[in-house]
Amino acid sequence: QVQLVESGGGLVQAGGSLRLSCATSGRIFSTYAMGWFRQAPGKEREFVAATRWTGVSYADSVKGRFTISRDNAKNTVDLQMNSLKPEDTAVYYCAVDQDPPLVALTTKWYEYDYWGQGTQVTVSS
Numbered sequence: 308q309v310q311l312v313e314s315g316g317g318l319v320q321a322g323g324s325l326r327l328s329c330a331t332s333g334r335i336f337s338t339y340a341m342g343w344f345r346q347a348p349g350k351e352r353e354f355v356a357a358t359r360w361t362g363v364s365y366a367d368s369v370k371g372r373f374t375i376s377r378d379n380a381k382n383t384v385d386l387q388m389n390s391l392k393p394e395d396t397a398v399y400y401c402a403v404d405q406d407p408p409l410v411a412l413t414t415k416w417y418e419y420d421y422w423g424q425g426t427q428v429t430v431s432s
Contacts, residue, residue, distance in 0.1 A: 311329055
């Protein structure tokens, strides 16, 4: 059974930075996709960033500001968030997609198989 635990959320002023971390337990292959999604109150869950052995993908809204990184030896994935904006305020979730290696990296939340409990990020103006 795969379990994910996020950490690193908090309150930060606009323009500031936060680093989210996702620790995992269970069997996760390096070919699995690992990603970050977020959900603001009253809004749908949206893609932020994801990575697997074929590459990396970012939502347009975070390109140039967020960086996803993965440590396959530790089965962890981090999200470095810089130049934060109030519209980045949301609960951030870590997720794993266990599709076979040749499947393209997906940005659709419903295609991910395992989820963490989420961590709150609040950016004040």
